[in-house]
Amino acid sequence: MDADNDAGTGGAPLTLWRGEQKPSRFGYEYRVAVLAGFRYEAADGGSGRTTGDASIQSEGKTKIEPIVTYQVWQLGSQRFGSKNVELSEADKARMDTELAVLEVDRVRLKIPYTYLGVKPGARIRVAYLDVQQSATQESSLSTDQTLALK
């Protein structure tokens, strides 16, 4: 997400491979990582959750539910210099029920403006990347879209 809609500012450029070429996209300030995972209950009475996993061992678990969550990262000037934006305790508590909801055939997210440093009336630029798809094919970073925040 380019929070100020200015390609001249932001973190390290996104460098993508397309065949033998290596084009870059500039000006994004934040990355929102949407992660699959599971919430489970164990046979010994415990419970837990995993994040960033596409599968889970079922042995020893009495209940397993797929979930999604997201993390917000502020991009740094270096490719690996991103900084995690800490969500409030209230937002962590409503992550599963309001902010990141997994439905039968889709995922619905709500990302509060405050984590992106933007306010109503601002215009931001967004693009998205299907990481799983990119693991098996060429990069699939979408074209940019501009959003006018209400």
Place this chain on the structure above:
Amino acid sequence: MGEPSKLDELVRFAIKIGARGLQLKAGQEPMAVIAPGRLSPINHPPLSQEAITAMGAEAAARGSSRYGPVEARFTCSSETIAVVISRPA
């Protein structure tokens, strides 16, 4: 819920390290494709030709319903950006 398959296991690892794909050759250690021409070993025993063929058949059977691209739609409300992620019809 079943146990993860060999294909799941390798794809999961490739995703975790940010690889763009897998290179599988019978009798050789599977390699993660970091970028065109750049391979990295993934510390997995060599696979037989039969195992590779079975994984290929599994991937083909899953088709785009599991590994196809997704699309994201963005809308704005008063204080939040709403995103709906789904697969194109």
